Amino acid sequence: MEKTMNLTLKVWRQKNAATDGQFVEYPLKDVSEDSSFLEMLDILNEELVEQGKEPVAFDHDCREGICGTCSMTINGTAHGPQRATTACQLHMRHFHDGQTITIEPWRAKPFPVMKDLIVDRTPFDRIMQAGGFITGRAGSAVEANAMPIPKGTADYAMDAAACIGCGACVAACPNASAMLFTAAKVAHMNSLPQGKPEKDRRALAMVTTMDGEGFGGCTNIGECEAVCPKEISLDMIAQLNRDYAAAQVKSFFKAV
Amino acid sequence: MSSPFCNFIRSTIGRKILMALTGLVLVLFVMGHMLGNLQIFLGAEVINAYAYQLHYELPTAALWGIRLFLLACVAVHIWAAVSLTLDNKRARPDSYAAEKPVQATYASRTMRISGVILLAFIIFHIAHYTARVVPGMQYEEPGVLSPTEVPLVKGGEMVLKDGQPVMTFNVNDMMVAGFQVWWVSAFYIIATGLLCMHLAHGVSSMFQTVGLRNKIWRKRLDLVALAYGWVVFIGFAVIPLAVLTGLLQMDPTGGLGEEVAAITETIQK
Structure with a gap:
């Protein structure tokens, strides 16, 4: 019954x-x-x-x-x-x-x-607009196997791409940090050959936009990972930190 | 204000990286400081000689260079923490009616409060043992600690200069006298306990912030951080405990003991 x-x-x-x-x-x-x-x-x-x-x-x-x-x-x-x-x-x-x-x-x-339980999540859209894409010519798709990608890399990128952008990470974070969301998007594209050429620009632009939207900083407590419906890992945040730091170092010393 | 460096320290990640790097310096300093302190158990002459080495054998410029560098690290660490905390509070002004953490550790959620108490402790500690300006604890007043100057001993022998023994400050007695005040000892033990908590999150967290962590290393580093915190706590707390239990005693001869008696005898002859 x-x-x-x-x-x-x-x-x-x-x-x-x-x-x-x-x-x-x-x-x-x-x-x-x-x-x-x-x-x-x-x-x-x-x-x-x-x-x-x-x-x-x-x-x-x-x-x-x-x-x-x-x-x-x-x-x-x-x-x-x-x-x-x-x-x-x-x-x-x-x-x-x-x-x-x-x-x-x-x-x-x-x-x-x-209204009631509905919040405005367009800041996520603006983070995506800042760098959550690859610059490529539209038109006929490239043959899928033209660019071999190791299984491990493909799996990792897929785990990152599983992010559905619901915002639970921001909601669970005591600092309302969007690091897990941004990290998932950066990790997804920065680890694949199609996204690599714009790796540095992407990390810098998406983090700048994330900060500009008023999200807080990460205090590495892991509440975001615990509530994420897609189980996006803190490893992605470590990668974002790494990619961002590398991009910053490169921009300090870029030829002028 | 749009140079790459300004952009870096304005970003949340940039400030966190500064916090991690200054944290690393302080974490290493704390271990060195603890190992230095533990020499008190090897005898008054050992800790006194160690202090003499730091203060007089090391060039003064180097001593002040290190001190200023450490203070700068503390200042940057605190600046980053305060500015990030203000941003974080602005980002999340309202809390949930049913606010409860899913898995975050107590240590990770109380970094700010443990940090503030540690700052108060550091200020007290420097005033207490470095500047020696805490009222009633200058350790130079007659009766509190005398004599404050003892002969420098190295390898069991008095160090002589121009036939006269080199005198040094009796750090052993300063520490023992300081920790014989029960509330001072209590404050030191509580503060180093909080330091243990602060490190249990911080030591692992700094690797995450600079991007050197993954699922496997997270588990390992969390354990390393916890162990590091406990080692530091025990290493520091054991000294006030040893003083309170009478294991460590004042030694006005600075570790010379019988030898002083022998010398006095020789002089008398």
């Missing part, structure tokens, strides 16, 4: 970016343990709509853990208690009957709350 649970939800409600928000408590009955966290919020919203109240706004898109749109801090942990899992892939079986669940938006100065 399907198990159900009664919950108390403590949800952050905020009209828009200009107003202050506050927590509002909602009791929710008979939630199936097989429903996902977002389905549980859908049930809440249906009830709220029936009661003529404003539904809780939250970001979501693919609901299969690959797009990085869902973004909420559940009981103080970005994407909730399940490791390597986005909020949309989190199921209610990880909670228990009678539990109070606190749901908050990402908290970071560069990610202002737009």
